[in-house]
Amino acid sequence: MSKVLLVVGHPDLSRSMANKALVDAVRELAHVTVHDLYATYPDFQIDVDAEQALLADHDVIVFQHPVFWYNTTPLLKQWQDKVFTLGWAFTLDGSPSRLAGKKAIVAVTAGVPADHYTPEGSNQATLETLLSNWHATLRLCQFDIQPMVKLYGTAFGLSDQDLTTAAKQYSELLAAFAA
Ligand SMILES: Cc1cc2nc3c(=O)[nH]c(=O)nc-3n(C[C@H](O)[C@H](O)[C@H](O)COP(=O)(O)O)c2cc1C
Numbered sequence: 190m191s192k193v194l195l196v197v198g199h200p201d202l203s204r205s206m207a208n209k210a211l212v213d214a215v216r217e218l219a220h221v222t223v224h225d226l227y228a229t230y231p232d233f234q235i236d237v238d239a240e241q242a243l244l245a246d247h248d249v250i251v252f253q254h255p256v257f258w259y260n261t262t263p264l265l266k267q268w269q270d271k272v273f274t275l276g277w278a279f280t281l282d283g284s285p286s287r288l289a290g291k292k293a294i295v296a297v298t299a300g301v302p303a304d305h306y307t308p309e310g311s312n313q314a315t316l317e318t319l320l321s322n323w324h325a326t327l328r329l330c331q332f333d334i335q336p337m338v339k340l341y342g343t344a345f346g347l348s349d350q351d352l353t354t355a356a357k358q359y360s361e362l363l364a365a366f367a368a
Contacts, residue, residue: 191292191366193221194247198254198265200227207298207343207352208255214356220367222247226264233267240272245287249366250332252323253296255343259312259319269326279329286331292366293332295323296359300344338362 195215199208202225215221224243230236244250254262261269273279279286297316305311312319316339327334340347340355 190220191248193249193363193366195221195223195251197225198262207340210352210356211359214360215363221363226268235268235271237271249292251294251296256297256299289331291332292335293327294335296338298340298343302342302345
C-alpha cells in the first residue's frame with residue numbers, strides 16, 4: 190500500500206466549490222492524509238521540519254490548488270520555497286534526494302473551460318505549458334511525475350454532475366494507490 194499525502198493550497202476551503210469537492214471525495218480514504226496548508230499556516234510561518242517529516246512519511250504526494258494567475262497559490266509557493274531545501278529535496282551532484290522516486294501529482298482547478306487552454310484558445314497554451322514550473326520543480330526534486338489532474342470551468346457554470354464526475358475520478362485515482 191502507498192501512503193498518499195494530499196497537500197492542499199486553497200486559500201479557504203470553506204468557501205470553495207471545486208477544491209472542496211475533490212478533497213471531500215478522498216478525505217475518508219485511510220491511506221490518504223489531507224494537509225490543508227492555509228488552515229495549518231494562516232500566518233504563512235511554515236514548519237519546515239514538520240513538512241519534510243510528512244513528505245518523508247508518504248509515497249505519493251498530491252499538490253492540489255486552484256490556478257491563480259497561471260500559477261499556484263501564494264502559500265503553496267511559500268511552502269515550495271521553504272520546504273524544498275538544497276541537500277534534502279534536491280541535490281546538485283546527482284546524488285539521490287530524500288524525495289527521489291516518490292510519485293507526484295499536480296491537481297488543479299481552473300476557472301475557464303478547457304477550450305481556453307489550447308494553442309487556439311484565449312490562453313494560447315495548455316495548462317501543462319503554463320504550469321511548467323511545477324514540472325521543472327518536481328523533476329529537480331527527483332519525483333516520479335504523474336499526469337496532471339485538471340478540473341476546468343469552475344467559474345463557468347460547472348454542473349453538479351461534472352463536479353460529481355470529477356470527484357469520483359479523483360477518488361478512484363487516489364484509491365488505486367491503496368492496492
Ligand atoms: C486571484 C485569482 C486568480 C485566478 N487566476 C486564474 C487563472 O489564471 N486561470 C484560470 O483558469 N482561473 C483563474 N482563477 C479562477 C480560479 O482558478 C477558480 O476560482 C478556482 O478554480 C475555483 O476553485 P474553488 O471552487 O475551489 O474555489 C483565478 C481566481 C482568482 C481568485
